[in-house]
Amino acid sequence: MSSVSIHKLCVRFGANEVIKDLDLDVQQSEFLVLLGPSGCGKSTLLHSIAGLIDVSDGRIEIGGHDMTWADPTDRNIGMVFQSYALYPTMSVERNMSFGLRIKGMPKAEIERRVQRVAQMLHLEPLLKRKPAQLSGGQRQRVAIGRALVREAGVFLFDEPLSNLDAKLRAELRRELKLLHKNLRSTMIYVTHDQVEAMTLATRIVVMHAGRIQQIGVPSEVYEKPENLFVAGFLGSPAMNFLHGQIKPAADSILFESQGLTLDVTPYCWRAPLATTLEVVLGIRPENLRIHADGQFQATVCLIEPMGNHHVVWLEFGGKLLSSVVSGPLTVGVDDAVRFGLDAERISLFDRVTEQRL
């Protein structure tokens, strides 16, 4: 298992600067997830680490060696692609061993590696089959197997589960997590699916427009988002946002928005607040509780039953707020309800800079 260090990376396509001055340190044995919407640069970053894209500036170190200009095959990496990229006319066994064969590895060693990986991924009965004869999930396992036989220091995953249906995706996700637990290899994983990111990662890197928005363990990124983008990107349903002002008073700080005043003194302030500030208050649906003693009043607009919980949409001052209610539902559509906000679980962002306060 190797570590990966990226220092002031710049990647330019013609006039378009996709990644600018990016720094990232991936620890050994970590499962790092690059999360972000389409076009944020996460795939570009992964491909740069792999050596499939030339960088315009900066350094990439893998396992302590400068690999900025090394060929992909010399970087001691393995990669799994979204479309599996299996060689269609070769059997599973040949797909996994082809690269090793080209390198001139002794047959016995190739055999050993292929057998070991096949066992790990339950591919033994499929070794003689061609990719066309496999299901989507099996193909993905073969793709992972092909990367694993290289016994590399770092494994790169480029949205490997995107082409699978929901059920298979969940199954393979769990298998990947187990794999990481058993192998303890360094893995860098790209996805736009936040569920994958939250469940698989030891750390999440949220990216947007070629820049890193936040790096942290899943719980931190979820509970304490660094800026509006991260706050809005993670969580389903998305975080509720209320625009307003915070006013420092004598011994308390108040958040004021149309029809809503909240004492936000217990909030974890980063810096002491001097003056009134235009802010955005964010609160996750699970922290917006509907109960009879709630501070504020709203009307139930829409209810989405999700099986083990309900998402209740409230109409409040012209805006739609969502609340997650687990267990049996006591309200109906068009009911007038009261709700409260858990002041310790809110996030406050400067409206101008969009940064967390």
Place this chain on the structure above:
Amino acid sequence: MTGGTLAVRPPLRRPYRLRPARVGVYAFLLTAALFFLLPLYIMLVTSVKSMDEIRMGNIFAFPIQVTLEPWVTAWTSACTGVACDGIRGGFWNSVLIVIPSTVLPILLGALNGYALSFWKPRGANVLFAILMMGAFIPVQVMMYPLVRILATIGLFSSLPGIVLVHIIFSMPVMTLLFRNYYLSIPQELFKAARIDGGGFFRIFLQLMLPMSTPIIIVAAIMQVTGVWNDYILGLVFAGRDNLPMTVQLNNVINTTTGTRLYNVNMAATILTSLVPLTIYFVSGRWFVRGIAAGAVKG
């Protein structure tokens, strides 16, 4: 492991991109380009030289004195077997042959493709399969019977006759093109039209045909090029008064007695190739699309 080494080591240089392999690729491609362009160059150059220059000089040499005389001769007074009116007669003959031989096969191909892909009448697939096999039948097998059939209906050696023959021989490709194209149009569109009350011809004329512009362009390019360049069918079926340009060209060059006027020959060759080459250079991607579409049989 990571922090310290970053500051100390200088970055490695970007690998020099012009490797020998790359040079080899360009060398091969340029040599090939020369091979392909050489005949065109020679054609052009020979057609503007005087006969003296040709006799003395070198086929590769640039013309010392450019003359358009050969072109005029080729167009107006070259001997095409019977008459010596130049190849312009052949040009107009070819035009008269090509236009109906493009429009009619396209219409029929579209109709066939439409019926085959949307209506699927019983037994139509058998017909289609035989039609596809028919594309492989050497024309000589069909030659004599077709001559007899056309003679019987009085169309042998006539313009309608050659057009009919072209329709027959282009039906497989045209039908295939349109059938494949219509197969890529969602069936839902057709079903919606039927629910709206459309009948066979109404749906065809008002919905499908207007949607077929891309494939019509491709079919037209293929058909115009193919019919213009045809030799054997024109030779047999067109009749002395309607000989297409390709046949007359061959007559000009290979059946002259006496001194061969190479410059006139080359001028005539270029004139004959002008129409399809122009279409090729203008249409670019459409031409390639036509080749690819026509090659996918079944």
Place this chain on the structure above:
Amino acid sequence: MCRWKKYKRTLLQPSRIETALRTVMTLKPKQLFRQLVSWAALLPLASTVLVAYLGTVLWSLKISFTNSRTFPSDQYVGWAQYQRLFDNDRWLLSLQNLALYGVLFVAACMVLGFLLAVFIDQKVMAEGALRTVFLYPYAMSFVATGLVWQWMLNPGNGIQQAVRQMGYPDFTFDWIIDQDMVIYTIVIATVWQASGLVMALLLAGLRGIDEEIWKAARIDGIPTWRVYVSIVLPMLSPTLITVFVLLFTAVVKVFDSVVSMTQGGPGTASEVPAKFIMEHLFGRANIALASAGSIVLLLTVLLLVLPFMLVRNRSTLARVEK
């Protein structure tokens, strides 16, 4: 075993005519009308297929068993025409030429076309211009091509003369008047014309290959040439077969180029079956012999094309069925 069961099942079904009649009788008048209209629209297709394709083949077949000369006769002579055909030296020579020409033409076109496609695929500059240059010969007629190459290969005024003038007085390139070498000149001219087509088709195939396979190969450390040989070529086999079939059909049809370039000469050295047949149909007025020749040509095509089409359809079907 499965196939026999299926065959039995179709035998025991009510006949197709019965089902058709039943369908017709149960349809409402409007539906019936619609079915008839679509059938009517296919009349040109049906008549072409039945008369022009099937009909002519059967007719030629029939003539080949008679002793028709200038006019068709009904006198049945069995295999006599075919025997006479294969006793004819010119016919045998034309077959020999066709075989030699066919092998060289197909091989040269496939190799040259493939190399051109591969090299263009290497992300070269001026790709569009190069493609235009390689494909324009295909837009010319075979007659025009034959005439240009005839001029170029003319020993007195063409390449041989030019090179001699440039200072190599012993240079010879007179294949076009050499009985043993003339067939190669036709190969050169037609390969020049058709390689562009092969390139265009193979390039389209190459472009259809998933970009990620290339990436995976780069990470596996597989050298580019090896990727083409071990991964790309096998993936392209349906396209390759299509190309081969197209080329082979062109080989069998070769007529225009020979007529314009060498007129079958010198003497009969570059005679090809298509020309032999045409001459006996019209010039030498021996319809039966010509028909026999054309049937032999047809059989050659079927024998060589059918297996390839079956192989290709099976492989594409297998891929579709996943």
